[in-house]
Amino acid sequence: MTNVRLPVNTATLEELLVFARAWPDRRWAVEGATGLGLGIAQRLLAHGEDVVDVPATLAARARVLSTGHGRKTDVHDAIAVALVAQHHRRLRPVQPEDLSSVIRLVSDHRDDLVHEHTSGLNRLHRLLRELIPGGAPTGTSSHQAAALLGKVRPTTATDTARKQLARDLLGGLQGLEARIKTLTDQIATLVAQSGTSLTEISGVGSVVAAKIIGHTGDVARFPDTHHYASFNGTAPIDASSGDHSRHRLSRRGDRQLNAAIHVIAIYQISHPGPGREYYLKKLAQSKTPKEARRALKRRLSDTVYRRLSNDHEASQAGAA
Incomplete structure (x- = not known):
């Protein structure tokens, strides 16, 4: 050697x-x-x-x-x-990096900024709670926080420092919101450029589609729906023992991709359509809400896989 x-x-x-x-x-x-x-x-x-x-x-x-x-x-x-x-x-x-790589980079960067924005908003909410009697309402946006902060009249040096820190945080949050909007618009453009049919699925907008495309990469590397479900963590793990047959939630797989499928499932459960009907059917079969939701996610994984595979075949045919 x-x-x-x-x-x-x-x-x-x-x-x-x-x-x-x-x-x-x-x-x-x-x-x-x-x-x-x-x-x-x-x-x-x-x-x-x-x-x-x-x-x-x-x-x-x-x-x-x-x-x-x-x-x-x-x-x-x-x-x-x-x-x-x-x-x-x-x-x-290994395949050359392509449009899906760009989509993943932009999508992941947007996620990072959203997490940073959420963290900053929580810190701002904590300062407002200390500045305003009774605190600020849960879910206060940066725009609402700015209006509340404008009414604060500090009476101590500590409150003056709190208000200044809150103003600094607010400025950073507004900057983040502008950057997130720019990235969201860029994602919509990239998803449209990809020619994907994912957005035809109920509950799939450009942001969710971008996460799926980016974290799936080359769908041709998955031989079938079962391999894809295993990759995204929607395939339940067999936990049977003796005469008892049961399955448990898989914590494996790409968690970002799993989260995107979860978002689709929650949307479909909340809105009339085949997804909600399937969920209710599982509940009628004595499944718990969690079990019914997992079953729907597994079914959605197959739907996503078929869409991606059809898109890939169409692009290959177009290139030929």
């Missing part, structure tokens, strides 16, 4: 290609090619190299079964990744 250890810098790619010249018929295996290994995987791909993605879970299993007794070192990691690439027949070829 030949190995080489290289520092990660601007010269790494060239050094790897020079090292690999001895093997003209080659394939590169990168652990976490959509995560920490994204950069090198995409650079290799751009140079026409054949690259496959080795999930970290598979590499960890190979490392445990190796002679290194599961020790995590650079050499053992490399051997584990190579063994998986050699023997696993269903590794996903």
Whole structure:
């Protein structure tokens, strides 16, 4: 076995290609090619190299079964990744980043700003509670908070400091709201550009569609609805024992994708239509509300998968 250890810098790619010249018929295996290994995987791909993605879970299993007794070192990691690439027949070829990658970046950035906005609004609400007798109503928006703050007349130095901090927070929140709106408009444009039919599903707007497209990536890597449901965490886990047959909620899978499907389920449960009818049918079968909601999410996962697959086939046919 030949190995080489290289520092990660601007010269790494060239050094790897020079090292690999001895093997003209080659394939590169990168652990976490959509995560920490994204950069090198995409650079290799751009140079026409054949690259496959080795999930970290598979590499960890190979490392445990190796002679290194599961020790995590650079050499053992490399051997584990190579063994998986050699023997696993269903590794996903790395694909060039495309529109779905852009959608995911913009969608995730919007989510980060929304979380930051929520945190800031909570801090502002806490200050208003200390400044206003009886506090501010729950769910106060930044616009409403500004009106309340304008009526506050501090009587102590501490309250003066509180009001100044609240004003600073308010300014930051208004800036965040403007940025979130810009990103929301950008997402709507990107989703329309993708030509997806997801928005035809009841409860799916451009923001939810963007999360689904971005976190699904290449839908062709999923052989069927069952694999996709396992990936997004809507496939229940068998927890049967003896004569008792039962399933429990899966905490695995892409949680962002699972959250998007959850949003669709909640919307459909709340509005008349096939989704609500299916939910009520499950309740009539003595399912608990949670069990009925999980069943609906699993069904929605299949619907989303079929839409994505049809869109992918249509785009491939159009490209041909």
